[in-house]
Amino acid sequence: MKIAVLLVPFVAHLGGARISPSCQGSSCHSVARLVLSSSSVTGPCDIDNGGCEQHCRVRNGSAECFCDSGFLLGFNDKDCLDINECRILTPNPCDHKCINLPGSYRCVCNSTFVLSPFDFKTCVSQNESFDTSYLRSSRYNIDHCRTNNGGCAHNCQPDHTSKARVKCSCRSGFRLAKDGKECKDVNECSRNNGGCEQICKNKHGGYHCACYNGHKLHQDGRRCVLSEITGLKRMEMHSKTVRSNETQFVDLSRYLRQCPYDRYGKNCEHNCYCHPQNGKCHKRTGHCKCKAGFHGRHCHQKCNPGTYGPNCKRKCNCGPNSEGCHKSSGRCVCKKGFSGSDCSISGCPDGYFGSDCLTPCRCMNGAKCHSQTGACECAPGFHGYSCESHCPEGSYGHGCRRRCSGCEVCHPITGVCLSQFRFNCRGDACRSSLQKCDCEHGSCLAGKCICTPGWRGERCDQQCPPDWYGQNCQQKCRCTKGRCHPSDGRCVCPPGYTGSRCEQPCAKGFFGNNCNYTCSCSRKSVCDHVTGTCQCPTGFEGSRCDTPCRNGYYGPSCSFRCHCMNEAPCDAFTGGCRCLAGYTGPRCENQCPPLSAGPYCGLICQCKNAGTCDPVTGFCECPAGFQGRYCERTCDEGFYGPSCAFKCSCSKCDPVSGDCLVGGGNSEL
Numbered sequence: 001m002k003i004a005v006l007l008v009p010f011v012a013h014l015g016g017a018r019i020s021p022s023c024q025g026s027s028c029h030s031v032a033r034l035v036l037s038s039s040s041v042t043g044p045c046d047i048d049n050g051g052c053e054q055h056c057r058v059r060n061g062s063a064e065c066f067c068d069s070g071f072l073l074g075f076n077d078k079d080c081l082d083i084n085e086c087r088i089l090t091p092n093p094c095d096h097k098c099i100n101l102p103g104s105y106r107c108v109c110n111s112t113f114v115l116s117p118f119d120f121k122t123c124v125s126q127n128e129s130f131d132t133s134y135l136r137s138s139r140y141n142i143d144h145c146r147t148n149n150g151g152c153a154h155n156c157q158p159d160h161t162s163k164a165r166v167k168c169s170c171r172s173g174f175r176l177a178k179d180g181k182e183c184k185d186v187n188e189c190s191r192n193n194g195g196c197e198q199i200c201k202n203k204h205g206g207y208h209c210a211c212y213n214g215h216k217l218h219q220d221g222r223r224c225v226l227s228e229i230t231g232l233k234r235m236e237m238h239s240k241t242v243r244s245n246e247t248q249f250v251d252l253s254r255y256l257r258q259c260p261y262d263r264y265g266k267n268c269e270h271n272c273y274c275h276p277q278n279g280k281c282h283k284r285t286g287h288c289k290c291k292a293g294f295h296g297r298h299c300h301q302k303c304n305p306g307t308y309g310p311n312c313k314r315k316c317n318c319g320p321n322s323e324g325c326h327k328s329s330g331r332c333v334c335k336k337g338f339s340g341s342d343c344s345i346s347g348c349p350d351g352y353f354g355s356d357c358l359t360p361c362r363c364m365n366g367a368k369c370h371s372q373t374g375a376c377e378c379a380p381g382f383h384g385y386s387c388e389s390h391c392p393e394g395s396y397g398h399g400c401r402r403r404c405s406g407c408e409v410c411h412p413i414t415g416v417c418l419s420q421f422r423f424n425c426r427g428d429a430c431r432s433s434l435q436k437c438d439c440e441h442g443s444c445l446a447g448k449c450i451c452t453p454g455w456r457g458e459r460c461d462q463q464c465p466p467d468w469y470g471q472n473c474q475q476k477c478r479c480t481k482g483r484c485h486p487s488d489g490r491c492v493c494p495p496g497y498t499g500s501r502c503e504q505p506c507a508k509g510f511f512g513n514n515c516n517y518t519c520s521c522s523r524k525s526v527c528d529h530v531t532g533t534c535q536c537p538t539g540f541e542g543s544r545c546d547t548p549c550r551n552g553y554y555g556p557s558c559s560f561r562c563h564c565m566n567e568a569p570c571d572a573f574t575g576g577c578r579c580l581a582g583y584t585g586p587r588c589e590n591q592c593p594p595l596s597a598g599p600y601c602g603l604i605c606q607c608k609n610a611g612t613c614d615p616v617t618g619f620c621e622c623p624a625g626f627q628g629r630y631c632e633r634t635c636d637e638g639f640y641g642p643s644c645a646f647k648c649s650c651s652k653c654d655p656v657s658g659d660c661l662v663g664g665g666n667s668e669l
Contacts, residue, residue: 171205173185293328493514607631
């Protein structure tokens with residue numbers, strides 16, 4: 001297809017992008033302005049059949065979908081849903097078994113029973129005594145198509161020469177099944193793409209052609225014409241110098257579109273079979289590029305144990321104390337009691353204890369924490385429950401159990417005497433001129449309290465205020481979330497956050513303290529990074545959000561109660577009521593008004609001669625003396641009663657009462 005390209009020496013617009021030419025003197029580098037023209041004007045039903053599954057018609061300038069008989073328009077006003085007569089008809093239309101067919105139904109009897117030729121609904125025992133001679137003599141007078149359409153799914157014609165007494169046929173777009181009654185959909189797209197230039201979409205009983213993005217369907221319903229420009233690429237002709245307006249023609253069709261996500265190839269003619277969530281399709285080769293954590297030809301397989309990353313080509317570097325690695329990041333998932341990047345460290349990481357290594361230690365001044373009990377092992381020079389205090393005067397070392405030698409005050413770690421406090425006496429004879437002091441969280445030195453980090457005040461009895469830590473609480477905390485340890489400023493993150501400053505929420509799929517727990521939510525739901533609770537999408541509930549809403553509830557986490565009446569089911573996503581046949585209204589609260597029937601009262605009754613319309617099926621129940629789909633015909637000679645269902649006992653009888661008329665002798669039995 002050729003498209004006119006107008007070269008103009010001024011600013012032009014392409015697809016919303018403003019492009020300025022480069023001019024020198026009276027000569028400009030032109031910019032291509034694409035001018036698309038088409039004489040084809042399409043209606044709302046011409047593009048993708050208006051989005052309808054079966055039939056499309058134009059009403060008030062818009063596309064309106066409608067369905068074949070036996071089908072119901074879906075909630076999206078586009079799809080056609082088969083009406084299951086076996087479920088909605090009450091009582092059951094069949095004596096024994098009811099089999100739903102597309103657009104209809106048929107009855108089947110249990111073993112040792114046969115279907116009655118009178119109504120094709122009643123089942124009669126093969127051993128039951130009844131007048132078979134009557135059946136033999138009258139079988140040629142019975143129109144078996146009158147009742148239940150002769151068991152045919154679509155079209156029925158009487159055929160007295162066959163055992164079935166009827167001949168079934170199918171509407172266009174269907175083929176007759178092996179049982180001679182049901183109709184199977186024909187996939188027209190399977191041969192020559194249905195004659196479509198680009199996309200062929202099969203539907204129940206037919207098909208229609210569609211086009212890729214940037215194209216619209218031609219009036220012939222087969223070809224596709226360009227409608228918009230997408231994915232424009234640079235062309236050499238854009239730099240041509242012209243002296244005035246002129247028009248040139250180039251073939252731009254290969255520059256004007258990109259394949260949709262599920263197609264690939266030169267003309268997007270091939271289907272892409274990559275898993276839509278786990279990978280992407282190369283637009284030229286069709287090769288699937290898998291996301292991290294998946295592999296396989298179609299990216300449908302999760303990584304095998306010991307592998308991770310894109311296409312699972314990377315090897316996990318985890319020790320024997322791990323439960324494997326994360327399929328996307330490769331992070332090792334350690335067994336209980338182990339930690340480290342490769343799970344090689346026995347016990348909890350520094351600063352934590354407990355069976356799950358998630359409880360922060362309370363030890364201070366470089367003390368180590370027991371991985372199970374949390375008990376603090378103080379460094380030399382400190383003591384106390386949390387190792388918060390310096391050794392008292394005259395002591396030093398581990399647990400402050402050693403005494404200073406030759407002086408009253410020594411270094412709390414090494415025991416080396418401080419020169420100004422050295423003395424040359426023993427026992428009670430020695431008297432120091434040192435002033436005494438009472439320090440709660442610190443040591444007394446030369447009559448002054450030296451506070452342990454995290455405390456302040458003359459007696460070291462005031463803990464650091466929030467957001468401050470260190471010696472005399474003079475350092476500002478840097479934690480974005482959580483709290484700051486008053487001693488060393490280490491950030492203690494709340495559940496759901498991680499990082500040196502607790503600034504990062506847990507990665508997708510993880511939650512809890514230090515983000516060490518893996519979410520168990522289904523893919524469609526959202527995992528709370530703090531609690532791990534699954535936030536279910538519309539239509540699902542359960543701890544993992546993998547259970548569809550139970551009947552009577554709808555919405556996110558199925559938290560809303562439906563208000564449908566007359567046993568109508570409720571749509572789990574919208575809460576809309578799906579009325580059973582015979583009812584209508586927003587809540588299915590109203591019975592069908594006169595002259596209407598079926599699901600949503602969408603069937604228009606056309607009963608004549610005082611026939612009554614069944615509000616469920618829409619079938620006409622004929623009064624005595626009339627028959628036919630609309631009760632439009634009088635009884636055939638030899639029959640009488642409601643719907644002409646009874647055989648006269650004489651050759652001629654009154655079609656209403658069955659009374660024998662004059663000259664009507666007994667009929668042959």
